[in-house]
Each structure stands twice: as structure tokens, then as C-alpha cells.
Amino acid sequence: MKPPAxxxxxxxxxxxxxxxxxxxxxxALARENPxxxxxxxxxxxxxxxxxxxxxxxxxxxxxNKATRTLFADAPDPAAMVRLGVDGVGRHIRTIGLWQGxxxxxxxxxxxxxxxxxxxxxxxxxxxxxxxxxGRKTANVxxxxxxxxxxxxxxxxxxxxxxxxxxxxxKTVRQVEDKLVSRIPPDMLRDAHHWLILHGRYxxxxxxxxxxxxxxxxxCRYPAKAPAPPARKPPAKPRVRAEAGA
Numbered sequence: 001m002k003p004p005a006x007x008x009x010x011x012x013x014x015x016x017x018x019x020x021x022x023x024x025x026x027x028a029l030a031r032e033n034p035x036x037x038x039x040x041x042x043x044x045x046x047x048x049x050x051x052x053x054x055x056x057x058x059x060x061x062x063x064n065k066a067t068r069t070l071f072a073d074a075p076d077p078a079a080m081v082r083l084g085v086d087g088v089g090r091h092i093r094t095i096g097l098w099q100g101x102x103x104x105x106x107x108x109x110x111x112x113x114x115x116x117x118x119x120x121x122x123x124x125x126x127x128x129x130x131x132x133x134g135r136k137t138a139n140v141x142x143x144x145x146x147x148x149x150x151x152x153x154x155x156x157x158x159x160x161x162x163x164x165x166x167x168x169x170k171t172v173r174q175v176e177d178k179l180v181s182r183i184p185p186d187m188l189r190d191a192h193h194w195l196i197l198h199g200r201y202x203x204x205x206x207x208x209x210x211x212x213x214x215x216x217x218x219c220r221y222p223a224k225a226p227a228p229p230a231r232k233p234p235a236k237p238r239v240r241a242e243a244g245a
Contacts, residue, residue, distance in 0.1 A: 017165040017220050019182065025166060025218035026187050029194040032214045036193030038144050040064065045120040045145035046112070047071050050080070050105055052140045053132045058095045066092045077109035077118045104132025122146045136172075139192075149188040151179045156199030157192075163203060165220030 017025065039060040042048035047067070055063045070091035074080040080088065089102040108130040112118050120141065121127060127138040139152035153161070153176045161167035167178035183191050202209050210216055211227035 014163055014165045014168065014220050014222060016168055017218065021218040022166060022182050023184055023187070025164070025215045026183065026191055026194060028215035028218070029198055030187075030190065033194060033197060036190050036197060038140070038193065039197075041067060043071065043075065045141065046076060046118075048145050049108070049120050049127075049130075049133070049137070049141050052137045053104060053108070054092060054095055054101050056101070056137075057097060062095055066095055077112045080109040081106060081113065101132065107131035108133065120145065122148075135176075139176075143189055143192055147189065149185065151176050151183075151188065151192055152196075153179070154196060155205075156203075157195045159205060160195050160199045160203050163208070163219075163221050164215075 038048075040048065040051040040055060041064045042051050050070075051063055051067050054066065070088065073087070073091070074083045083106075085102045085106050088105050089098060092098045092102060095101065111130055112120065116126075122142070124135075124138050124142060127133050127141060128135060136152045136154060139150040142148040143150045143152060151157075153172045157179075158169075158172055158175050161169060161175040161179060167175050167182055169175035169178055179191070179195075180188065198213075198215075202213050208221075208225050210219075210221070210224035213219065216224065
């Protein structure tokens with residue numbers, strides 16, 4: 001006879017965070033990081049746009065390493081077009097999907113020259129019409145470069161929205177819309193950075209470090225991770241007494 005199957009423990013779904021808790025939750029993150037900013041390195045709206053396009057499915061650290069040399073050779077759209085796809089590719093080979101990204105960076109640079117006199121437009125529709133630019137990239141550029149209160153939802157913010165209960169949703173757009181509607185307007189622009197950095201360094205995907213979360217009191221996640229056991233200090237070596245001592 002086969003032994004009876006062991007039922008897997010059922011993890012309760014995170015309930016939505018009460019509206020009254022949204023502000024104190026974000027205020028706790030704000031106290032930890034009062035002046036949040038993007039970890040991507042950039043000099044102006046154009047270099048930010050390129051960096052964000054390159055950051056899809058790549059870490060900010062890997063993008064920064066590549067763009068330091070790329071932007072030294074091509075700091076503006078005209079120089080990027082002159083560099084060409086092969087030239088851009090030589091700088092970004094260490095980044096995932098670099099072949100397609102190199103084509104998009106050159107193509108969007110040419111579009112900026114042709115249609116916007118080399119300037120990055122401050123309009124969502126115009127941004128999303130550029131090669132390689134989707135809604136998330138447009139939201140980052142509008143938020144960081146132009147000070148607009150947009151919410152760019154990446155994997156970290158999508159996870160955080162659902163895990164904490166601040167903005168549960170089945171799709172990225174659902175989470176974005178709920179965050180925009182629930183976050184106080186005066187906090188919305190900075191909330192993008194608070195949430196993404198919190199998800200990157202504390203509320204991690206595989207092992208959330210709930211015991212050091214400054215906003216845990218308002219988080220609705222029902223399976224908060226306990227602090228790991230303290231490590232015992234190594235035992236001191238026993239000193240044998242010498243004969244005749």
C-alpha cells in the first residue's frame with residue numbers, strides 16, 4: 001500500500017492593506033530612505049532613457065558597468081547613431097538580450113533626431129512609440145527625468161504590491177493602477193523608488209527578510225519570515241596544561 005499523500009500546507013492569500021495603512025507603510029520606508037533615487041547612472045533624459053531600455057531583464061549594476069564606456073563614446077543621439085549597432089553592441093555584450101537592445105538604442109536615437117530634434121519627449125504616447133520603449137520604461141523616464149508622478153511596475157514592485165497587500169493584482173497594469181489610486185498623491189513620485197529598493201534589498205523574492213522590514217507593522221503578508229537563529233560564537237580552543245606546570 002502506498003502511504004497517504006501528505007497535504008501541503010496552505011498559504012493564505014495576502015488581504016488588501018487597509019487604506020488607512022498605506023501612508024504609514026510608505027512613511028516607514030521614507031524614514032529609511034528620505035531621498036530615494038534611481039540606481040541607474042545617467043547624465044540627462046537621453047542617457048536615462050537608454051539606460052532604462054538596457055535594464056530590461058538585467059541588473060542596474062550590469063547596465064551601469066556597460067554604459068560608463070558607452071556614454072563616454074556616445075553621450076547623445078547623434079553620436080549613438082554614428083556609433084551604429086555594432087559599435088553599441090561592443091559596449092553592451094555583457095547585458096542580456098544585447099543584440100536586440102543595440103538595434104533599439106540606435107533606432108530610438110535616430111527617431112529622436114528625426115522627430116524631436118534629438119530631445120527626449122515628455123509625453124507618454126511619444127515615448128512608447130520609440131523602439132524598445134514600453135509602458136514601464138516610459139513611466140521611469142517620466143518619473144525620474146521629468147518629475148511626473150508615475151508608477152513603473154517591475155518584478156520587484158509587482159511582488160511587493162501583492163505580498164504586502166498594498167496593491168494586489170493579477171497583472172502588472174492592475175498593480176500599477178491600484179498603486180496610483182491608493183498611494184497619496186504627495187507620495188506617489190517617490191513611492192516608485194521606495195518600493196523598488198525595498199523589494200530589491202529587503203522584501204526579496206525567495207527569502208523576504210521580514211525581521212528587518214521597517215514597515216512590517218502595516219504589511220498584511222500572513223507568512224512573515226522570522227529572524228534566523230543567532231550564530232553561536234566559535235568555541236575557544238582548550239589549552240592543555242603542560243606537564244610540571
